[in-house]
Amino acid sequence: MNRSLRLNLALVACIAVTVLLSLMAGKVWIPLDAWVAGDPRWPIIAELRMPRTVLAILVGGALGVSGAAMQGYLRNPLADPGLFGVSSGAALGAVISLYFGYTASAWLLPAFALTGAGLTMAILALLVGRSGSMIVFTLAGVILSSVAGSMTALAISLAPTPFATSQIVTWLMGALTDRSWDDVWLALPLLALGGTLLALTGRTLDALTLGESAARSMGVDPLRLQLLIVVGVALCVGASVATAGIIGFVGLIVPHLVRPFVGNRPSAVLLPSALAGALLLLLGDCVVRAMPTVSELRLGIAMSMLGGPFFLFLLLRMRRGLA
Numbered sequence: 001m002n003r004s005l006r007l008n009l010a011l012v013a014c015i016a017v018t019v020l021l022s023l024m025a026g027k028v029w030i031p032l033d034a035w036v037a038g039d040p041r042w043p044i045i046a047e048l049r050m051p052r053t054v055l056a057i058l059v060g061g062a063l064g065v066s067g068a069a070m071q072g073y074l075r076n077p078l079a080d081p082g083l084f085g086v087s088s089g090a091a092l093g094a095v096i097s098l099y100f101g102y103t104a105s106a107w108l109l110p111a112f113a114l115t116g117a118g119l120t121m122a123i124l125a126l127l128v129g130r131s132g133s134m135i136v137f138t139l140a141g142v143i144l145s146s147v148a149g150s151m152t153a154l155a156i157s158l159a160p161t162p163f164a165t166s167q168i169v170t171w172l173m174g175a176l177t178d179r180s181w182d183d184v185w186l187a188l189p190l191l192a193l194g195g196t197l198l199a200l201t202g203r204t205l206d207a208l209t210l211g212e213s214a215a216r217s218m219g220v221d222p223l224r225l226q227l228l229i230v231v232g233v234a235l236c237v238g239a240s241v242a243t244a245g246i247i248g249f250v251g252l253i254v255p256h257l258v259r260p261f262v263g264n265r266p267s268a269v270l271l272p273s274a275l276a277g278a279l280l281l282l283l284g285d286c287v288v289r290a291m292p293t294v295s296e297l298r299l300g301i302a303m304s305m306l307g308g309p310f311f312l313f314l315l316l317r318m319r320r321g322l323a
Contacts, residue, residue: 004262004272011275015057018282022053025286027296051181056285057278058184059176059244062191062236064277065270067251069198072205072266073229074138078314081237081251084230085144089120090241091172092148092155098168099155109171110186110242117238120144121230128226137226174245174300176285183243194235195274201228202267209266247300249307250277256314 023045024030030049034041066081073079081087093116094109102108127140152172159165204225207215216222240247258272281299284306288297 004268007258007261007272008275011272011279015275015279015282018279018286019053019057022056022282022286023049025290027289047180048178051184052176052179052285053282054184055179055187055243056176056281058187058191059240059247060250060278060281061274062195062240062277063247063250064254064280065195065198065274066233066236067253067277068255068266068269068273069201069205069229070233070251071255072269073201073208073225075209077256077318078252078311080249081233082145082248084120084124084141084233084237085146085148086117086120086124086234086237087241087246087248088145088148088152090114090117090238091246092116092152093119094171094242094245095152095155095168098171099159099164101164107182107186110183110239113242114190114238116148117234117241120148121234121238125227125230170298171245172300173298174247174303175288175296175298176244177296179243187239187243190235190239194232194239197228197232198236199270201225201232202270205266209264245300247281247303249303249310250280252314253307253310254280256310 020032023035024032026049028044030041030045035045036042063081067079070079070081070084071077090113094113096102096116097109097112102112124137124140124144127143128137156165156168159168204215204220207218207220208225210218212222254273254276255269258276259269262268262272281303284302285299288299288302291297
């Protein structure tokens with residue numbers, strides 16, 4: 001049994017154990033003997049904690065595989081899904097729906113967020129054009145992220161009511177609170193399609209590690225690869241933001257955690273990163289629910305508190321390596 005398979009099996013086992021913990025954890029802990037349909041606490045498991053747990057797995061897996069694919073494509077260990085501006089575009093779409101009060105239907109906010117992600121993806125493709133240049137690709141993503149972020153800040157400052165401002169700020173913090181099966185069914189097909197497209201890039205990303213010229217000589221089509229990456233990341237990140245708000249750093253952290261166990265081949269990092277992302281978000285959600293705070297700590301804040309020091313650690317390690 002090779003190292004990659006052992007790691008994947010270990011991650012699946014850890015996810016299974018953490019799922020049980022996730023269904024029990026909360027301000028009120030529910031023991032295993034209450035997991036029967038006749039128990040009055042069963043609706044809490046079936047309608048509140050179970051969809052939240054499934055959504056944590058889906059969103060964490062999508063962000064993890066997106067980060068691994070981006071780091072492989074850009075050949076930069078500091079690459080993160082937010083770099084494309086897709087998450088900022090999706091957030092802007094959701095903020096617009098909150099700003100104008102288009103939240104009467106459970107489907108409107110996710111629809112606006114997905115539209116924002118799709119438009120950002122289309123603009124990114126137009127800016128890059130047929131060049132396929134990764135430098136242009138990265139700069140275009142940074143520009144779009146900056147523009148979307150400034151427009152989001154403008155919407156917050158001009159919000160028509162304090163309630164709208166509170167709604168926008170709270171949603172942008174990112175959380176899995178009060179999510180239902182409707183959110184799961186919305187995210188599932190989009191995340192599955194996005195993950196499949198990113199999985200198709202594995203061998204091409206391996207060839208890209210030899211350099212762009214060598215990859216082209218091996219038959220790699222840079223425009224096709226770019227299209228798969230853009231659409232795959234847009235679907236994964238857009239659907240994640242649409243259902244859970246902005247949850248950062250998952251795509252940055254998990255590829256670094258699994259890479260020592262599977263090697264540096266991008267194709268070998270994709271699946272373990274998806275599993276590790278699911279596990280990380282599940283554990284994070286369990287922690288924020290179980291913390292003895294008056295109100296639940298937002299998951300996006302918790303991940304930023306974890307991801308910020310991790311990012312600093314990576315920078316310091318890279319600096320030592322260049323010294």
